[in-house]
Amino acid sequence: MTTSSLPSRRVHRRAVAAVSVLATAALLAACSSGSGGSATSSGAPTGTLKFIVSSSDASDAGFRAVNAAFMKKYPAVKIQFDAVPNANFAATNSSRLTAGNVDITLAGPKALPSYVPATAEGDDARAAQAGVYVDLTSQPMMKRFSPSVLAVTDFKGKQYTVPTGVSYYSGVYYNKDLFAKYGLSVPTTWDQFVTLSNKLRSNGVAPLGIGGKDGWPAGLTMVSAVQGLYPSAQDKQSLDQGLWQKKVNLTDALPAKVLDRVSTMYGFAQKNFTGVAYTAIPAGFANGEFAMTADGTWNEPTIASAVGSKFKFGYFPIPTGDSAAANATLGGKVELTLAVPSSAKNKNAALAYLDFFSQPANYTKFVTLAGFASSEPNIATSDFLKSIQSYTKTFSPAWDTVFVSNPKAGNAATFPFNYVEVAPLGSMTVQQAAAHAQKDWLAGL
Amino acid sequence: MSEFYPFGGRAGLRSTFSLGMSFVLVFAIVPAVAVVVISFTDIRGLPYIPINWVGIENYLTFFSGAKLGYNLHALQNTLVFAFSVTIFQNLIALLIAVVLSTKLRGRTFYRAVVFMPTVLGVTVIGLIWSLIFNPSAGPGASIWSWFGANSAFFGDQHIALALVIFVQVWAGLGLAVVIFLAGIQAIPEELYECASIDGAGASKKLRHITVPLLAPSFTANVLLCIVGSLQSYQLAYVLTGPNNPATQLLSLAVFTQAFGGGTSSGSSQSQGYAAAISMVQFVIVGIISIAVLVYLRRQESKT
Numbered sequence: 001m002t003t004s005s006l007p008s009r010r011v012h013r014r015a016v017a018a019v020s021v022l023a024t025a026a027l028l029a030a031c032s033s034g035s036g037g038s039a040t041s042s043g044a045p046t047g048t049l050k051f052i053v054s055s056s057d058a059s060d061a062g063f064r065a066v067n068a069a070f071m072k073k074y075p076a077v078k079i080q081f082d083a084v085p086n087a088n089f090a091a092t093n094s095s096r097l098t099a100g101n102v103d104i105t106l107a108g109p110k111a112l113p114s115y116v117p118a119t120a121e122g123d124d125a126r127a128a129q130a131g132v133y134v135d136l137t138s139q140p141m142m143k144r145f146s147p148s149v150l151a152v153t154d155f156k157g158k159q160y161t162v163p164t165g166v167s168y169y170s171g172v173y174y175n176k177d178l179f180a181k182y183g184l185s186v187p188t189t190w191d192q193f194v195t196l197s198n199k200l201r202s203n204g205v206a207p208l209g210i211g212g213k214d215g216w217p218a219g220l221t222m223v224s225a226v227q228g229l230y231p232s233a234q235d236k237q238s239l240d241q242g243l244w245q246k247k248v249n250l251t252d253a254l255p256a257k258v259l260d261r262v263s264t265m266y267g268f269a270q271k272n273f274t275g276v277a278y279t280a281i282p283a284g285f286a287n288g289e290f291a292m293t294a295d296g297t298w299n300e301p302t303i304a305s306a307v308g309s310k311f312k313f314g315y316f317p318i319p320t321g322d323s324a325a326a327n328a329t330l331g332g333k334v335e336l337t338l339a340v341p342s343s344a345k346n347k348n349a350a351l352a353y354l355d356f357f358s359q360p361a362n363y364t365k366f367v368t369l370a371g372f373a374s375s376e377p378n379i380a381t382s383d384f385l386k387s388i389q390s391y392t393k394t395f396s397p398a399w400d401t402v403f404v405s406n407p408k409a410g411n412a413a414t415f416p417f418n419y420v421e422v423a424p425l426g427s428m429t430v431q432q433a434a435a436h437a438q439k440d441w442l443a444g445l
Numbered sequence: 446m447s448e449f450y451p452f453g454g455r456a457g458l459r460s461t462f463s464l465g466m467s468f469v470l471v472f473a474i475v476p477a478v479a480v481v482v483i484s485f486t487d488i489r490g491l492p493y494i495p496i497n498w499v500g501i502e503n504y505l506t507f508f509s510g511a512k513l514g515y516n517l518h519a520l521q522n523t524l525v526f527a528f529s530v531t532i533f534q535n536l537i538a539l540l541i542a543v544v545l546s547t548k549l550r551g552r553t554f555y556r557a558v559v560f561m562p563t564v565l566g567v568t569v570i571g572l573i574w575s576l577i578f579n580p581s582a583g584p585g586a587s588i589w590s591w592f593g594a595n596s597a598f599f600g601d602q603h604i605a606l607a608l609v610i611f612v613q614v615w616a617g618l619g620l621a622v623v624i625f626l627a628g629i630q631a632i633p634e635e636l637y638e639c640a641s642i643d644g645a646g647a648s649k650k651l652r653h654i655t656v657p658l659l660a661p662s663f664t665a666n667v668l669l670c671i672v673g674s675l676q677s678y679q680l681a682y683v684l685t686g687p688n689n690p691a692t693q694l695l696s697l698a699v700f701t702q703a704f705g706g707g708t709s710s711g712s713s714q715s716q717g718y719a720a721a722i723s724m725v726q727f728v729i730v731g732i733i734s735i736a737v738l739v740y741l742r743r744q745e746s747k748t
Binding site: 087090093094097098123124126127130131132212213214215270271272273274275276277280284289343408409410411412420421424425426427440443444 | 489490491492493494495506509510511512514515575578579580581595596597598599600601602685686687688689690
């Protein structure tokens with residue numbers, strides 16, 4: 001081997017070391033980038049505004065319309081809007097927040113009731129306490145929102161989020177033409193609902209459409225069951241407290257009745273509903289495959305566009321309670337709540353955007369496209385939302401927004417009503433599923 | 446005889462090697478060590494939340510009475526999934542490779558067709574098979590109805606895992622076939638000719654020549670398959686969602702615990718807990734892989 005043309009070893013080693021250090025540094029630094037804009041505390045917004053939300057066709061369209069209007073008013077701002085698919089949102093949010101690479105995101109901090117230990121606190125609440133989100137309480141734009149909605153999004157006396165709307169989901173869309181064809185009227189009690197469904201079934205029409213493959217759409221029947229059997233917010237709060245303090249068992253008469261209602265509704269669902277995806281439901285409803293479908297008011301724009309002018313449809317709460325009075329309200333939740341991270345590089349533009357968003361003219365535009373009910377008073381609503389106004393006079397929080405889940409409990413007690421394991425979605429009877437949930441719930445206390 | 450260094454000379458070799466090593470260090474080794482470390486903390490999914498050292502509490506939670514049943518069920522599904530996929534994929538791939546190594550007309554076309562699923566991504570494969578097995582309108586439903594039956598396919602607790610295994614085998618066949626084909630083509634023709642002279646039929650040739658001499662390819666394929674399918678969750682996630690009890694896999698549990706949260710998937714744990722689950726999975730995968738490797742190497746050295 002010739003050695004004449006080799007330079008000295010020391011130079012080699014230094015070159016190798018330099019390359020490794022540079023490469024490692026480059027790789028570590030390559031991850032985050034981000035040009036914010038001017039972070040001046042006042043003045044017109046400029047620069048890039050990075051905005052992420054959980055994607056849904058209707059609300060995405062709403063945001064895009066407001067974004068376009070905002071950029072028209074402030075040409076110096078460029079909005080980078082990312083509608084992230086639901087399943088990936090938590091991961092995307094986490095990495096963007098860590099990199100300081102987002103100016104507006106979603107957050108839902110919820111204060112724990114006194115009877116729940118701190119270990120059950122959710123990520124958003126912990127983050128709010130650690131100062132991850134900007135405190136918006138004193139922002140003038142918050143005055144535009146309804147006090148009843150702000151009462152729900154309040155976190156320990158402060159407001160960290162802007163509520164973009166309200167959705168209701170303890171009801172069903174129903175095919176008015178099919179109902180008229182078989183002489184059916186909107187049921188107000190459970191017995192009426194059962195009779196109506198049996199009549200539809202005997203005429204060869206599946207009464208209920210459920211997108212069971214995605215899991216959570218079947219959970220809407222559980223939410224409706226609790227809404228009818230524990231109608232008021234106080235009833236639900238007491239149930240939550242009773243469960244945490246071991247005063248209520250999931251195998252007691254009334255909690256077990258919830259799963260019983262769920263099981264009956266599964267029986268009314270279309271054939272093989274456990275394999276049907278949620279996204280296939282609007283088409284199935286439009287084709288008349290089923291007369292009703294358990295869904296939320298957020299999906300009204302999609303269902304309206306699927307149904308077109310084929311028939312008229314309406315929405316009513318599933319009457320899972322025994323009396324008409326118990327079935328008079330729809331359970332709902334505050335929809336996407338926007339927050340500004342403290343690490344945002346362009347807070348100025350973020351706050352300006354939220355102010356712009358909440359102005360009645362722009363907010364009306366958003367809410368019309370998104371299909372949400374308004375979180376501001378005196379906003380013109382769609383005919384559909386007007387048609388359910390009798391059920392939504394007072395805001396009734398749905399069960400899954402009241403119940404505090406215990407991360408230490410077993411999986412069967414997540415909701416804690418174990419709708420996932422009731423046949424045919426799972427393989428258990430109602431009693432077995434309730435007993436399994438009770439066992440898992442106790443194991444975490 | 447002079448030694449040959451690629452990239453011309455030792456200096457170039459060492460620089461490019463250290464460049465490669467930095468990549469491996471930053472993107473593989475550092476995160477792996479970090480996962481071990483955070484499994485002993487209660488780190489959450491969002492930044493700036495105080496992180497506390499909790500020792501082995503996460504591991505105790507994994508084996509606790511509340512979670513053990515669910516985790517054992519996930520582990521059972523994972524083992525069934527891994528072994529079924531490995532066995533079926535390798536058997537079918539071997540048969541296909543034997544057929545494709547003969548002088549078949551259109552052989553190149555068939556090879557391309559068999560290899561095509563490997564090129565498609567998981568999401569595309571998931572979409573294709575979700576549509577095929579759509580209970581209301583898909584081709585799968587039509588074929589089932591010829592036998593007078595109907596099924597919820599991925600929604601049916603009893604056959605969901607079997608269907609996911611089927612799709613996984615279909616997706617992984619291409620690579621396995623390619624490895625077996627390469628192994629078969631390395632077997633000398635004369636052996637087959639000698640066997641024909643001795644009067645051996647096709648099945649005897651397969652059993653006594655092809656299979657023993659394919660031992661190294663077997664090792665490669667089986668090991669790749671087992672390690673891959675013990676950790677694979679992508680297809681189960683795309684086809685049946687993250688919370689279906691019938692297809693709950695250990696790696697899927699890691700994913701939902703770390704990145705889940707919200708009413709659709711229940712409460713989310715700390716990511717420290719997710720890291721602990723993945724360490725448990727690492728130990729299980731490690732033990733099984735080493736055991737399989739040792740066994741296969743011994744089989745190899747026998748031939």
